[in-house]
Amino acid sequence: MFVLPTFGLGVIASPLSVFDPDLTFPTIQVFDNESEFIDQTNAPDYTIVHAKDTDKLYVWDGSAWYFDSKNSQI
Amino acid sequence: MSTLTTHTTASRDSHSIGLCKFNTTSKAIEVSDGNSWYIYDYDQFLGSYTGNSYAVSYDGTDDYHTVALDGTSTGGVLASSDTDIALTLSFWFKPSGGDIFGWQDTPTSTSPTILFTPQNASGTTYSLYYAGAYRHTFSSSEIVVGSWNHFMITRTASTNTWSIFCNGNSTPVDTFVQTNSLSNRANMTNMYFSSAYYGHGQNVFDEIAFWNSDQSSNLSTIYGSSTPGSGSPVDLTSSQPYCWWRMGDNESASNGSAAGTITNTGTSSTGSTNYDLTVGGGSPTYTNSVV
Numbered sequence: 559m560f561v562l563p564t565f566g567l568g569v570i571a572s573p574l575s576v577f578d579p580d581l582t583f584p585t586i587q588v589f590d591n592e593s594e595f596i597d598q599t600n601a602p603d604y605t606i607v608h609a610k611d612t613d614k615l616y617v618w619d620g621s622a623w624y625f626d627s628k629n630s631q632i
Numbered sequence: 633m634s635t636l637t638t639h640t641t642a643s644r645d646s647h648s649i650g651l652c653k654f655n656t657t658s659k660a661i662e663v664s665d666g667n668s669w670y671i672y673d674y675d676q677f678l679g680s681y682t683g684n685s686y687a688v689s690y691d692g693t694d695d696y697h698t699v700a701l702d703g704t705s706t707g708g709v710l711a712s713s714d715t716d717i718a719l720t721l722s723f724w725f726k727p728s729g730g731d732i733f734g735w736q737d738t739p740t741s742t743s744p745t746i747l748f749t750p751q752n753a754s755g756t757t758y759s760l761y762y763a764g765a766y767r768h769t770f771s772s773s774e775i776v777v778g779s780w781n782h783f784m785i786t787r788t789a790s791t792n793t794w795s796i797f798c799n800g801n802s803t804p805v806d807t808f809v810q811t812n813s814l815s816n817r818a819n820m821t822n823m824y825f826s827s828a829y830y831g832h833g834q835n836v837f838d839e840i841a842f843w844n845s846d847q848s849s850n851l852s853t854i855y856g857s858s859t860p861g862s863g864s865p866v867d868l869t870s871s872q873p874y875c876w877w878r879m880g881d882n883e884s885a886s887n888g889s890a891a892g893t894i895t896n897t898g899t900s901s902t903g904s905t906n907y908d909l910t911v912g913g914g915s916p917t918y919t920n921s922v923v
Binding site for chain 2: 577578579581582583584585586587596601602603604605606607614615617619621622623624625626627
């Protein structure tokens with residue numbers, strides 16, 4: 559059986575970072591809009607987040623955001 | 633923040649039901665069911681420019697990509713007023729016969745806005761239709777069949793002047809001052825790559841970019857050189873194209889693999905808007921044959 563990640567609503571952690579330091583996998587941060595984080599380069603390596611406006615899943619590998627599009631919704 | 637732990641393709645972790653890893657080799661998210669890894673390859677990445685490794689090849693039989701880049705007065709990608717239309721389209725291409733490009737309502741529209749075709753279905757003497765007529769036939773030195781060429785077409789809003797540039801030469805191969813409104817604008821609903829009026833072209837395309845502004849003064853920056861014939865694809869990020877299709881370089885591409893949807897990485901790509909290229913027909917493929 560898969561342990562599916564659950565989504566916690568995004569909370570701004572500090573004025574210096576938009577990434578919530580209190581979340582631990584499998585609960586991941588959910589942003590309302592991709593634009594809130596897509597230009598940020600200070601995410602810890604392999605941070606995984608979700609954006610509600612695109613329904614995509616994003617992973618930061620230290621130099622780029624890699625993302626997967628939603629295939630379906632139930 | 634939530635972070636994934638990692639492994640590599642050569643050294644995957646032991647299976648554990650529900651174990652989720654980021655593969656630093658393939659950049660995929662991988663989930664174990666206890667016996668198998670379920671692999672979620674990335675669809676696209678947004679990061680720093682990583683050079684040009686891929687292009688897209690079209691077979692001349694039925695392959696083409698299209699995008700609903702609607703330039704009609706209500707379409708949104710160009711100014712709504714006919715007197716304010718400015719645009720730039722730039723791409724690298726290696727033609728071997730057949731149609732190159734069209735901006736029209738359907739592939740066989742008889743009232744296109746821009747049509748870049750041979751003079752017959754499989755020919756290699758190319759002509760450009762714009763401003764309501766075929767206005768330029770390219771010489772064999774302006775477009776070299778079987779070789780990489782750079783093409784850029786611009787239109788200013790201030791003077792309604794069209795300019796056609798080939799291979800980085802700052803002297804246009806053709807210009808035309810349009811005294812009336814944009815011709816056939818009502819049919820300006822879709823862009824077609826490697827397909828136009830006659831059918832489909834045998835081409836390789838790379839680094840297609842569109843601006844809803846006149847970029848003729850930035851030709852050398854976009855071409856990558858101020859010397860005609862010496863340019864190559866460059867990072868266009870600072871030029872802020874409205875649409876920029878990298879033809880595999882920001883995709884999960886490999887040589888010979890199917891080039892499905894190609895993501896737009898221009899300024900219009902963020903949020904829910906995408907303007908991705910989608911396969912209109914056939915099976916275009918990625919190729920290492922780059923400029």
